[in-house]
Amino acid sequence: MADDAAPTVTRNDEKNRYEIHVDGAVAGYTLFTVDDAGRTVMPHTKIDAAYKGQGLGSTLVADALADLARRGDEVVPQCPFVAGYLAEHDVPGLTVASPDAE
Numbered sequence: 539m540a541d542d543a544a545p546t547v548t549r550n551d552e553k554n555r556y557e558i559h560v561d562g563a564v565a566g567y568t569l570f571t572v573d574d575a576g577r578t579v580m581p582h583t584k585i586d587a588a589y590k591g592q593g594l595g596s597t598l599v600a601d602a603l604a605d606l607a608r609r610g611d612e613v614v615p616q617c618p619f620v621a622g623y624l625a626e627h628d629v630p631g632l633t634v635a636s637p638d639a640e
Contacts, residue, residue, distance in 0.1 A: 546559045549602075554570055565585060565588075566583070566594055567598070568583040569617075576612075578611040595619055604632075607630065613634050615634065
């Protein structure tokens, strides 16, 4: 991946997900929905097997969470990968709610 273009992350509102693109192909995504309280719930993240081991999951989730922070959204990290990322990284301006909170 060293000589390739850097991966890019985009928000796809039609599919309710953030996507990471490598050389124009969707290499993975993290889903989001909005619950009844107006919070952004992140239930699942997937990186295509062909792209595993390249750190794309962390790049994807970092960019998605940074965008949600800029939007002022409150995030509910149901996805274990997202929850693990948040346990190890600070995302400036992001409000995080417990998945158990109603």
